[in-house]
Amino acid sequence: MFEADVFRALGDPTRRAVYERLTGGERSVTELREGLTISQPAVSQHLAALKAAGLVAERRDGRKTYYRIEPEGLSPLIDWLGRYRAFWPTRIERLKRILGEMDQ
């Protein structure tokens, strides 16, 4: 899986809404669609993209497919946030120092 896919997959608001709906637990496509104004094929397409990005896993039970969050899937985003959470404080200190050295 390409890490960039995680960022791209969550960049779409509807897809993100589908993903967030799964934080409540495993759901079928029909259950996921409730309350959303998109067609079932559109939901399936978003789920396929989420699955391709490693964010969602599926389980078949007879004719029904259930989807759930793949907890490892978000790690690229979490890593990214961690990297830049460590980046900024040192940069902010450097900015303060430079402001002290600059002419008015």
Add this chain to the structure above:
Amino acid sequence: MSGTRDGADDALVFEVELEAPPEKVWRAIATPEIREAWLGEPETGAAEIAAAEAPKRLDLVWPTRDGESLISFEISPAGGGSHLTITHRAPQEATVLAFKPRPAPAKPAAAAPRWRMAA
């Protein structure tokens, strides 16, 4: 002092109190040579100005190895100095990911090295 909030979101926000007036903070952020002296260069590629409104706001496209991120600097007067809000949004493509069927990749073991997308 600097604070941060991000929760479960995809952006980092830092609130910074600075002793310098907004015009001076603006110069430190908007002048490329001064900015590079404290902020440095992106992991890959070059920073690009996406929007500028002196001396209030500067948006910077900041390439990272995971894609283009966006840094917004918002400056407002506070006492004799400035309040600076830095918002750094994780990369996200605005375009909808085109659905392309592809062979299901084997699920990597937890210890397997993750792929990094070349910039």
